[in-house]
Amino acid sequence: MAKQIDLNCDLGESYGSFQVGSDEQVIALVSSVNIACGWHAGDPLTIEKTVGLAKQHGVGLGAHPGLPDLLGFGRRRLHISPEEACAYVRYQLGAVSAFAQAAGIPVQHLKPHGALYNMAAVDYPLASGICRAVASFDPSLILLGLSGSEMVRAAEDHGLRVASEVFADRAYQSDGTLVPRELPGSVITDEETAVRRALQMAAEGTVESITGEVIPIRADSICIHGDSPHALRLAQRICEALAGHGIQVSSLQNVLS
Numbered sequence: 074m075a076k077q078i079d080l081n082c083d084l085g086e087s088y089g090s091f092q093v094g095s096d097e098q099v100i101a102l103v104s105s106v107n108i109a110c111g112w113h114a115g116d117p118l119t120i121e122k123t124v125g126l127a128k129q130h131g132v133g134l135g136a137h138p139g140l141p142d143l144l145g146f147g148r149r150r151l152h153i154s155p156e157e158a159c160a161y162v163r164y165q166l167g168a169v170s171a172f173a174q175a176a177g178i179p180v181q182h183l184k185p186h187g188a189l190y191n192m193a194a195v196d197y198p199l200a201s202g203i204c205r206a207v208a209s210f211d212p213s214l215i216l217l218g219l220s221g222s223e224m225v226r227a228a229e230d231h232g233l234r235v236a237s238e239v240f241a242d243r244a245y246q247s248d249g250t251l252v253p254r255e256l257p258g259s260v261i262t263d264e265e266t267a268v269r270r271a272l273q274m275a276a277e278g279t280v281e282s283i284t285g286e287v288i289p290i291r292a293d294s295i296c297i298h299g300d301s302p303h304a305l306r307l308a309q310r311i312c313e314a315l316a317g318h319g320i321q322v323s324s325l326q327n328v329l330s
Contacts, residue, residue, distance in 0.1 A: 113147025
């Protein structure tokens with residue numbers, strides 16, 4: 074049986090008349106989508122439209138909750154308690170789930186967005202708050218979190234299914250966390266480099282850190298950022314590279330089975 078890996082993309086990040094990404098084209102190439110819940114991006118009509126696209130293309134649907142920070146696209150750190158994290162995630166998960174229920178499609182997973190994701194990757198109590206929200210809402214949901222992070226550990230401790238995520242277009246620190254976006258070199262803009270890293274992570278389970286060390290990672294799912302101007306081309310190139318090495322893009326359900 075061919076090795077399988079999920080390919081996910083953050084979508085539904087338009088807001089009113091402000092349009093972000095190439096959702097209708099990218100969604101045809103990926104196996105899972107993470108839909109913005111209205112706090113860092115997205116709005117009710119955008120959520121409804123993106124849920125409909127997920128149903129049309131038969132991809133796994135996930136909620137993508139973030140911090141209440143539209144101006145900063147959810148990428149600015151805010152000091153919140155684990156209890157607030159739990160309530161924030163439960164609130165946003167409920168929003169996406171309402172549209173999913175109306176469309177007759179199940180919610181497959183949850184992936185925190187931006188600063189919330191990176192904060193929870195190194196803060197176990199915060200990660201635990203997120204996982205409590207998921208477990209109390211639907212314990213069958215998959216938690217999508219950074220490979221080797223506190224979020225993965227917390228999900229396991231709460232009895233959730235968890236998928237380890239890796240990033241082709243983000244630089245890694247030697248401890249396996251992502252280089253903060255405000256630092257030089259945090260985002261990999263060279264397409265060839267991003268594709269090569271995606272293949273290395275999927276096939277070998279390693280990635281080169283920004284300091285040159287080769288570190289181990291677990292790659293259940295590769296992320297593509299839908300707000301990137303290169304998202305569509307990068308998705309195409311990664312799919313081609315994976316297929317050329319006998320790695321099948323498949324749903325999280327299949328990858329974790």
